[in-house]
Amino acid sequence: MKPLALALLLLAAPVAAPVAAQEPAEAARAAAGALEEASVQLDRATSARDRVAALTRTVRAYEAGLAAMRDGLREAAIRETELSRRLEGQEAEIAQLLGVLSSMGGRAEPGIMLHPQGPVGAARAGMMLASVTPGLNAEAQRLRADLMEVTELRLLQQSAADTLREGLTGVQQARTALSQAVADRTELPRRFTEDEVKTAILISSTETLEGFASGLSHIADNEVLTALPPIDDRKGALDLPVQGQLLRRANEADAAGVARPGIVLATAPEALVTTPTSATVRYSGPLLDYGLVTILEPQPDLLFVLAGLDTTYGKTGEVLPEGTPIGLMGGAPDGDNPSPSVEGGGAGRSETLYIEVREGDRPVDPLTWFATDQN
Structure with a gap:
């Protein structure tokens, strides 16, 4: 089992996990399984296309695993901070409790058994002490459990941070292998051949994404009809x-x-971008002030515009199956400081991808097509 997958499984059952930590734990468990499954598929891959598919799943599994590990470590850090502050605020109470328990635990001297009010007072004092003792013991057990949890959380964070660094190295290697596999791939069908001169003229003559999108049909030579699975449903x-x-x-x-008219997603550095459905690459390259852009056509009169990539894989005119990698986001991996901070659930997402959906000649809200838990 890969070190990251093993660490994810360990993180999926954190010490004394509070309810809030259950969601990261479930994500960690799922990511560990996906990483192991992707590893098996990669070992079985023979053709360049199979390797691209397997490496795509590997990179996605690594990304999900690293995100789950960061979330899990953040929950652990929050829990440790909470316990540490609570223990610090109870220092006086803890000292008093330890003093009482220490005196109770010692061997009683005969003089201590005497009471100013005689045998009756001694009996009453004994009864009071007997009623208080269970509470003192319970409080001592709770404090002992909190101290043990703090210690174990710190050990978990130290070991997981090392594994996180190994995971960052692993995903970098998978991305490099994916880039090579994409370069080796030759069997993708082509719907048309791009006329580079017409493309350059179109880019230079348009000032808006709308104008460029409306002229895309003019840059294609030798176009053939390609039936793709309908996605209206x-x-x-x-x-x-x-x-x-x-x-x-x-x-x-x-x-x-x-x-x-589009949406903006915050992503991790070098995050993998894939086709949400089978589609023709209508354009791939730099465009206006959008950076590197890939425009996909999953069906006639429907365009998915993805802008802000740092590396693009798909070539204009290619027909890509669903889930095919089309590029990587920019930025540098956070290899020098892999441990997440306690604050901010969005830490580590420094890049942005712009997504615009066009039906015919007009843009529509992309969230009418894409599912997100933030709708």
């Missing part, structure tokens, strides 16, 4: 092309006051 249920968090909704202004 999947409207609203498509997976997002990248693992990330919804940062901005359609027509929501950014910090500069600019509102666009």
